Amino acid sequence: MASDLSIPLAAASGDAAPDSLWIAAQRRERWRRRLLPLAGGALLLCIWWALIAIFHVRSFIAPAPDVVALTFYQKFDMLMANLWPTALEALCGFLLGNTAAIAIATVFVHRKSAEQAFFPIAVLIHSIPVVATAPILVLLLGNGLAPKVSIAAIICFFPTLVNMVRGLESVGAQSMELMHVLSATRREIFFKLRVPTSLPFLFSALRIAASTATVGAIVGEWIGSQVGIGALIIQATYNFDSALLYATVLCGSVFSVAFFQVIRLIERLVVRWDAGVVS
Amino acid sequence: MASSAVLAQPARAATGSPAVECRDLTVHFASERRTVTALERISLTVAEGSLLTLLGPSGCGKSTLLRVIADIVQPSSGSVRVLGRTPAETRRDRGIGFVFQDATLLPWRTALDNVRLPLEVGGRHELPPGAMGPAELLSLVGLAGWEKALPHELSGGMRQRVSIARALLGGPRVLLMDEPFGALDEITRDRLNEELLRIWRETGTTIVFVTHSIYEAAFLGQQVLMLAARPGRVREIVTIDLPEPRHLSMRETAAFTAQAAHLRAVLETC
Numbered sequence: 439m440a441s442d443l444s445i446p447l448a449a450a451s452g453d454a455a456p457d458s459l460w461i462a463a464q465r466r467e468r469w470r471r472r473l474l475p476l477a478g479g480a481l482l483l484c485i486w487w488a489l490i491a492i493f494h495v496r497s498f499i500a501p502a503p504d505v506v507a508l509t510f511y512q513k514f515d516m517l518m519a520n521l522w523p524t525a526l527e528a529l530c531g532f533l534l535g536n537t538a539a540i541a542i543a544t545v546f547v548h549r550k551s552a553e554q555a556f557f558p559i560a561v562l563i564h565s566i567p568v569v570a571t572a573p574i575l576v577l578l579l580g581n582g583l584a585p586k587v588s589i590a591a592i593i594c595f596f597p598t599l600v601n602m603v604r605g606l607e608s609v610g611a612q613s614m615e616l617m618h619v620l621s622a623t624r625r626e627i628f629f630k631l632r633v634p635t636s637l638p639f640l641f642s643a644l645r646i647a648a649s650t651a652t653v654g655a656i657v658g659e660w661i662g663s664q665v666g667i668g669a670l671i672i673q674a675t676y677n678f679d680s681a682l683l684y685a686t687v688l689c690g691s692v693f694s695v696a697f698f699q700v701i702r703l704i705e706r707l708v709v710r711w712d713a714g715v716v717s
Numbered sequence: 718m719a720s721s722a723v724l725a726q727p728a729r730a731a732t733g734s735p736a737v738e739c740r741d742l743t744v745h746f747a748s749e750r751r752t753v754t755a756l757e758r759i760s761l762t763v764a765e766g767s768l769l770t771l772l773g774p775s776g777c778g779k780s781t782l783l784r785v786i787a788d789i790v791q792p793s794s795g796s797v798r799v800l801g802r803t804p805a806e807t808r809r810d811r812g813i814g815f816v817f818q819d820a821t822l823l824p825w826r827t828a829l830d831n832v833r834l835p836l837e838v839g840g841r842h843e844l845p846p847g848a849m850g851p852a853e854l855l856s857l858v859g860l861a862g863w864e865k866a867l868p869h870e871l872s873g874g875m876r877q878r879v880s881i882a883r884a885l886l887g888g889p890r891v892l893l894m895d896e897p898f899g900a901l902d903e904i905t906r907d908r909l910n911e912e913l914l915r916i917w918r919e920t921g922t923t924i925v926f927v928t929h930s931i932y933e934a935a936f937l938g939q940q941v942l943m944l945a946a947r948p949g950r951v952r953e954i955v956t957i958d959l960p961e962p963r964h965l966s967m968r969e970t971a972a973f974t975a976q977a978a979h980l981r982a983v984l985e986t987c
Contacts, residue, residue, distance in 0.1 A: 612821045615789050619815045621808060621839035630838060634825045711824040711867055 498678035509681040510688060517670075517689045524667040525693055527583060527655035531590020532647055532697075539595045540640070543602035547632065548624070553603070564596035568657055576661045586658030586666070593654035594647035598640070605639025606632045641705040648701045652694040667693075734801045736891050736923035737763040737786055742795035744781055754948035755781045758795070761942060761951065765890070768917055768924045770938030772931065772980065774987050778949025779927040783893050786925065787815050800890055807891070811841055814884030814922075816894040820876035822868040822883075828855060829864035832882045844887060854882035857916060874905035881913075885920065894926045898933070910936055911965055918962060931980045936968060941980060945987040953983050 483503050489495070490502045497505065510517070546553035572589050579585040609631055617627045659668025667690040674683035742759040745752050755778040763769050771779045784790040785797055788804035799807040807813055822831045832851040836842055844850060849857065855864060858878040868876055877897055884892060898906040910933060917924055928934050934941045938957055945952040957976055959967055967973050 610819075610821065612817045612819055613823075615784075615787075616815065616817065616821050617838065618789055619787055619808060619813060620835050621811075621841075623838070623840075626838040630834070631823070634823065637825075709825075711869060 498680050501681040501684055505681045506684040506688065510685040513682065513685065517685060520666055520670045520686070521689055521693060523583070523665050524652070524655050524659065524690065527586040527658065527666070528590050528651040528693075528697070530583075530587045531654055532594055532651040534587065535591030535594030535651070536598050536644060536647060538591070539598035539643075540602055543599055543606055544628075546603050547606045548628075557603070560596060560599060564600075568593050568654060572657050572661055576658070581662050585661075586655050586663070589658040590651040590654035593650045597646055597650075598643040601639045601643035602636060605636025608639065609635050637709050641701070641709060644701050645698060645705070648697040649694050652690065652697060656690060734765070735762045735798075736765040736767070736800060737761070737925065738798045739782075739786075740796045742782075742785065742797060743793050744778070744785060744790060745793045756785070756792075757948040757950045759949070759951055761954075763923060763925060765923055766921055768914075768926065768937060768939050770934040770941050771925065771927045771944060772929065772934040772941050772984065773944035773949070773952075774946045774984070775929060776949075777944040777946035777987065779929075779944055780895050781949065782944070783815075783895050783925060783927050786891075787813050787893050809839075811835070811839070811887045812890050814886075814889035814892045816877075816881055816884045816892070816897045818896045818899055820868070820873075820880040822876055822879055824868050827865050827867055828860060828871065828879045831868070831879055832886055834883060835886045841887065848888040849885070851882070851886060854885050855879070857885070857919070858882045859912065872905075874901050874909060877901065877909065878912075881916070885916070885922070888920070888922075890923060892922045892924045894924065896927050896929065899929070906933070907965055911963075913937065914963055931977050931984065932968060935973065935976050935980055936963060936965075943980070943983050943987060952987050955980060955983070 487503050490500060501509075542556075546557065568589060571592065572585075575585045575588050575592075579588060613631055613635075614627070617631060622630070655666070656668035656671070659666035660672055663669040667686055670686045671683060671690075674680070674686055739759050739761050742756055743754070744756040745754050747753075759782060761769075771782065773779050781790055785792050786799060786804060788808045797804055800812050802810075802812075804813070822828075823834065826834070829851055832854055836844065836851075852861075852864060855861060858881050860875060860878055860882070863871065863875065868879070871879065881897070884894075898909050901909065913924075913926075914937065916922075924937075926934075926937055928937075935957055941955045941957060943952040943955065944950065955976070959973060959976070
């Protein structure tokens with residue numbers, strides 16, 4: 439704390455040295471912000487481990503973190519073999535659901551009557567929980583990849599549709615007047631104005647979709663599937679193999695977080711302007 | 718700059734047909750419950766190369782009148798001619814530049830790309846011969862060196878300068894400005910007022926400028942068209958007699974003060 443106080447005082451003297459002091463303080467602060475969440479995580483792991491040890495919780499009820507880590511290491515190949523189909527289903531569902539949502543949002547923006555006819559129905563379907571529709575889709579589409587991909591797609595579809603419609607319509611009145619004065623065609627207005635305006639909205643939906651697509655694929659695998667993270671979760675639960683169950687959940691989570699981060703990275707590369715500032 | 722004094726002689730005004738001509742222009746807006754008359758039987762003539770300011774209380778239809786001239790709003794009755802043709806024809810020919818109250822820049826485009834926008838839409842991909850290019854226009858509005866800046870990196874005044882440069886691309890003969898400096902601080906506003914006069918002298922564009930500031934109306938306008946509210950109608954056309962080229966210091970002269978006092982007196986009856 440004492441060193442923190444000395445920084446502004448030193449800066450006031452106007453030497454070159456205070457600058458480096460200030461930079462060092464900034465660097466320390468950055469590291470602190472990076473390390474503290476890790477420290478928090480480590481603390482929670484310790485509490486978990488201590489609780490298991492103190493209360494003698496039996497390993498088929500809940501495993502200790504070190505047992506989970508060991509299982510993760512020993513069964514890594516098997517876990518990866520099961521992650522692969524889940525990842526594929528999530529990714530295909532993500533692409534399919536979002537593409538459909540973007541396409542339909544485009545139609546809605548250009549055909550108001552289509553929006554008025556179908557948008558309320560879309561909202562209605564959206565309010566049905568996926569877990570409830572999953573068995574229907576399995577009945578319709580069988581046991582292969584198709585029902586899982588469709589569930590992942592449906593779960594992505596609605597948030598993206600709602601956000602994309604909102605994004606495409608969030609164009610300012612003056613911007614539309616500007617395009618009119620410039621005699622821009624509808625096509626030009628769409629690609630030069632509406633699409634870029636909608637990108638921040640689209641990406642906030644895609645970020646959510648990255649996590650929910652994984653959820654959709656796993657839920658799909660719960661019902662009649664031999665492979666995948668979802669199937670493994672069910673098997674491990676029925677076999678009271680809690681260490682494998684936890685390792686499987688960890689595996690699915692890591693994938694989901696990685697997927698989310700990839701979308702965030704793409705967003706940072708694409709949306710480079712400050713979307714908060716309306717000019 | 719040396720030529721600007723010559724360009725500012727009254728001789729440059731009023732050649733051939735008027736830039737804007739409205740006859741008995743009426744605009745109704747229909748809402749669900751009632752019809753509002755925004756403009757009632759407006760007649761006005763703006764000479765080519767002149768600078769007209771529109772002054773009036775809020776709700777008097779100043780912006781609506783400007784939007785009728787720009788073919789954004791359709792008149793209910795009466796006629797409008799811009800450069801001797803209908804507003805739609807002149808708009809499609811890029812005869813009209815429009816500066817909005819907000820800069821209305823596309824936030825994902827650099828300053829230069831924003832100025833270039835008119836060349837990417839509406840089937841006009843080339844500048845008419847002799848017209849200033851985007852970079853040249855940016856330096857005309859005092860933003861040389863800022864070509865690569867994104868709108869959020871610019872101040873409010875700078876953003877509005879970019880939007881003026883965009884409106885001037887292609888050399889429109891009529892420039893319509895809808896309270897462009899209304900959201901800016903007074904210092905920036907004064908500076909931009911003086912620069913607008915310089916740009917007007919250098920380009921010879923006809924300007925119709927909407928404002929609700931008496932001082933801005935008197936300082937910029939060769940003539941001030943005063944509108945009364947509800948329904949919007951012409952109250953008076955005041956010719957401002959100030960020596961050209963005008964400078965900010967003129968606002969302290971007795972002549973200017975008298976003009977402004979007159980405008981204020983009329984405005985109170987609007």
